[in-house]
Amino acid sequence: MPAARITRLTESDWEQFAELRLRALAETFSTSDKQYLAEARFTPADWRRRLRDHAQFVVVPADQPVGMIAVHQESTETAYVYSLWLEPAARGRGLGRKLVAAALDWARRRGVRTATLRMAPDNAAARAVYEGLGFTEIPTGSAWGEVVMRLTLA
Numbered sequence: 537m538p539a540a541r542i543t544r545l546t547e548s549d550w551e552q553f554a555e556l557r558l559r560a561l562a563e564t565f566s567t568s569d570k571q572y573l574a575e576a577r578f579t580p581a582d583w584r585r586r587l588r589d590h591a592q593f594v595v596v597p598a599d600q601p602v603g604m605i606a607v608h609q610e611s612t613e614t615a616y617v618y619s620l621w622l623e624p625a626a627r628g629r630g631l632g633r634k635l636v637a638a639a640l641d642w643a644r645r646r647g648v649r650t651a652t653l654r655m656a657p658d659n660a661a662a663r664a665v666y667e668g669l670g671f672t673e674i675p676t677g678s679a680w681g682e683v684v685m686r687l688t689l690a
């Protein structure tokens with residue numbers, strides 16, 4: 537099988553981005569979830585703006601994208617990684633790691649020194665991907681909230 541491609545979406549890909557993002561929200565939460573309903577009302581201009589403001593990468597093992605990740609440069613020093621998702625049939629093949637690595641490469645090329653992200657404390661698959669790439673948990677003092685992870689970029 538050929539290696540999966542990682543591609544950064546541009547504004548002209550907004551329909552593909554909208555379709556994948558809404559599929560991710562529906563699968564992760566549901567089509568009655570507040571976030572899903574808000575983004576389902578996005579106009580083409582809203583999707584285009586998101587593609588302009590934040591880098592969005594998709595993974596394409598054959599001819600269709602099966603997963604995505606987003607990264608946003610928060611300051612000259614830091615980038616925030618979010619919205620990692622693979623459709624269920626594409627999990628367990630190392631594609632999650634490839635997506636996170638692409639987001640980190642993008643941040644490195646921009647001279648960013650630190651990447652952060654948030655995850656649910658019981659998400660073992662996500663934790664394995666992030667820790668495998670060197671992220672470590674930052675103590676937040678929260679007993680049950682989201683976990684914050686950080687990586688210093690070389």
Ligand SMILES: CC(C)(COP(=O)(O)OP(=O)(O)OC[C@H]1O[C@@H](n2cnc3c(N)ncnc32)[C@H](O)[C@@H]1OP(=O)(O)O)[C@@H](O)C(=O)NCCC(=O)NCCS
Nearest residue numbers: 620621622627628629630631632655660661662664665668
């Ligand atoms: C999180 C996610 C992107 C992981 O991507 P993936 O490509 O399926 O990850 P892989 O199957 O390659 O697994 C990566 C590592 O996690 C481990 N892993 C996978 N599923 C696991 C599980 N349920 N429990 C523990 N470890 C698990 C693998 O063994 C592997 O470890 P290794 O690198 O030491 O071999 C994917 O599961 C997903 O899309 N989940 C739903 C959305 C989500 O949770 N996103 C993260 C939000 S923070």
